[in-house]
Each structure stands twice: as C-alpha cells, then as structure tokens.
Amino acid sequence: MGALDAVVWAREHLMDVTPLRRDCGRTCGAACCRSDEDGQGGMLLFPGEEALYDPLPAGFEITRDDAVMPGMNLLTCAGSCLREQRPLACRMFPLTPVLAPEDGRERLRVRVDPRAFAVCPLSEYGVRGMDGAFGRAVLESARMLCQYEEHRAYFRALTAYFKRLRTW
Ligand code: SF4
Ligand code: SF4
Numbered sequence: 001m002g003a004l005d006a007v008v009w010a011r012e013h014l015m016d017v018t019p020l021r022r023d024c025g026r027t028c029g030a031a032c033c034r035s036d037e038d039g040q041g042g043m044l045l046f047p048g049e050e051a052l053y054d055p056l057p058a059g060f061e062i063t064r065d066d067a068v069m070p071g072m073n074l075l076t077c078a079g080s081c082l083r084e085q086r087p088l089a090c091r092m093f094p095l096t097p098v099l100a101p102e103d104g105r106e107r108l109r110v111r112v113d114p115r116a117f118a119v120c121p122l123s124e125y126g127v128r129g130m131d132g133a134f135g136r137a138v139l140e141s142a143r144m145l146c147q148y149e150e151h152r153a154y155f156r157a158l159t160a161y162f163k164r165l166r167t168w
Contacts, residue, residue: 003148004048007088010141011052014091015083017137019122019130031119032093033079042076043089044068047150050075057085069157088141094120095127095135097142098162099155108146108155110139114162 001009018024025033035041042063045053050062050073059078066072075087089096094116099108116123127135145151 003145003150004051006145006148006151007046007049008052009144010046011086011088011091013141013144014088014137017131017134019094019134021131024122028121030079031121032090032116033077033081035076035079042074043087043093045073045075046088046145047072047154049073049088057081060085068161069154072154092138092141094123095130095138096158097138097145097155098159099146099152100159108139108142110135110142114165 025031042065044065045062053060053062053075056062059081061076062073063076064071065074081090094113095110096113097108098111099106101107110127112123112126122130142155146155
C-alpha cells in the first residue's frame with residue numbers, strides 16, 4: 001500500500017459515517033458546503049488525492065493553495081456532490097487530525113478543526129458531541145494515513161498552521 005492507497009482506504013472507511021446519526025445538514029442548511037461571504041470556500045485535498053479527480057467531475061475545480069504547505073491543492077465545488085466524489089477533508093469535517101510533540105514524542109490526535117467553529121454548529125460540542133462511530137472512523141483513518149511520511153508532513157503542517165492562526 002502507498003500514500004494514495006491510504007487516502008482511498010480512508011475515503012472508503014468514512015463513506016458511510018457522518019458526524020451525527022441523522023443528517024446534520026438539515027439543521028444548518030449544509031453550511032459547510034456553502035462558500036463564505038467573500039465567495040471563498042473549498043477543501044484542501046490530502047497529498048496525492050488530486051489523482052482521484054482526473055478527470056475532474058463537473059462542478060469541481062482544483063487550484064494550487066500554499067497556505068498550509070507549499071504545493072497543496074484546493075478543491076472547490078458547486079455546493080453539492082455525490083458522496084463517492086466527496087474529498088477526504090469533507091468526509092472528516094468538522095474534525096481534523098493534528099500531529100504534534102507531546103510528552104517527548106509525536107502524538108496523533110483528532111480534534112475539531114478550528115476553521116469549523118465559524119461554520120459548523122456541532123463544533124462547540126467537541127468530538128464527544130458527535131457520533132462515536134464517526135470520531136473513531138476519523139481516528140482510524142488518520143492512523144492509516146500516518147503510516148506515510150507525506151501525510152505525516154501534512155498533519156504537522158496543519159498543526160503548525162492552526163498555531164499560526166492562534167486557534168489551537
Ligand atoms: S456545517 Fe456541521 S452540522 Fe452543518 S452539515 Fe456541515 S458538518 Fe453537519
Ligand atoms: S465537495 Fe461536497 S461535501 Fe465537500 S463542500 Fe462540496 S458539496 Fe460539500
């Protein structure tokens with residue numbers, strides 16, 4: 001298995017689980033699928049995930065985005081998608097893996113993505129406020145990804161990015 005296979009595995013692992021057992025998008029109007037007031041939006045693809053968007057399905061666009069780490073790709077969408085086309089970041093949202101030193105060693109954790117607080121009403125309840133199967137599946141997916149240096153580097157960069165934003 002390689003780094004891209006791990007992305008495919010994680011996407012499949014998160015195919016049928018959602019933050020709540022009911023459709024959480026009904027109460028917020030699927031806020032995470034709408035662009036913000038500046039027309040900004042989109043989700044960063046995991047390293048190598050862009051290969052799964054060739055050919056690019058209708059309504060999607062990929063642009064380079066260096067905000068978290070040089071050479072990353074941002075997927076933007078038309079606001080609705082088939083579940084099988086959904087990028088891994090959307091399947092994990094509003095959670096995210098973080099990888100940071102703790103007690104002298106590097107530890108992987110799953111947390112609410114600090115960027116979700118402005119969008120997602122579930123964020124304030126934390127991981128424990130979400131369906132346990134969802135939290136576990138995100139953690140298991142992050143562990144699988146963490147076997148590959150590409151993904152570990154991305155998780156480290158994400159963690160540093162959150163620190164730069166002073167949100168974590
Ligand atoms: S913003 Fe949060 S509550 Fe709303 S659809 Fe997205 S994940 Fe669910
Ligand atoms: S790709 Fe799908 S799940 Fe992700 S923001 Fe767009 S419509 Fe929502």
